[in-house]
Amino acid sequence: MLNRRWQKSSYSGSSNACIEVRLMGGLVALRESDDGAVVLRAAPAVLADLLDAIKAGDLDQPA
Template structure:
């Protein structure tokens, strides 16, 4: 069985400096495109909860520029 293809956000445009994600069998994997051998794995439920927080702005302070 082959793994699903990695997907990046359409907001990344043609940039290769992005976070990529793929999911299969209830597991979500994330990696940075320039560090492809380092993979973070989590459950679909935990990832969905994280995305809800991100959409609600809970992590905006991490991306704000001074």
């Protein structure tokens, strides 16, 4: 991801209900497309660990 502009998934279409991502100072920045004022930043390795945990279901809570 070399582009410094906010990017969102092509699956989002024209919807504003998605997460956008970009690089900021060596960190990965995330924000909601409909509320750009709140930006979360994480090191790429930390974000990768979070995504792995989500995919594995490690963060799922029982209903």
